[in-house]
Amino acid sequence: MVIHLMGPSKTYNLKPCERCGFTPQAGIFKTCLDCFLNVYSLYRYEYDVSYLKLVFKRSGSCSIWDCRPANQVVETAYRLLKDKSFRSYNFSLNNCEDFAVYCKTGMAMSNQRVIWV
Structure with a gap:
């Protein structure tokens, strides 16, 4: 199983999962x-x-x-899942990479938007 942050664009035209019952939503x-990968690698x-x-x-x-120890990463992800305390999805300011890096390090940061000078 995977705990992750999904944006609204990934929920279009997806049916509920036959394996886990997840209904796609942001x-x-x-x-x-399988739901997490959705045909990707x-x-x-x-x-x-x-x-x-x-x-x-x-x-x-x-x-x-x-990165934090594995048990701490899992605890953080479960806490954020339970409390829904991570900020709402935003493609450029708060995306799935921010969520994953926050769970692993305690800092929400996406290298996808870093501009190197």
Whole structure:
């Protein structure tokens, strides 16, 4: 199962999942891996990489921050799911990467919108 933040654009024309019963809608949800992937592939996000690697990486693939222990990451995700306390989805200001990085590091940050000078 996966706890994740979904935006409204990912909910169009999707039927309820036969496996987990999830009905697509925007917000924080716990779904099966099939619902989460929705025909896409799974990619590994790396933590505690060098600043140089971060600068030359592909968008959304790594972070210079250390990640929390797995049990703390899961506890954070469950707390946010239960309390619905993470900000509402916004494509450019609060997206699924912000949610995942927050659960892993305690800081909501998306490398997708970082502009390097």
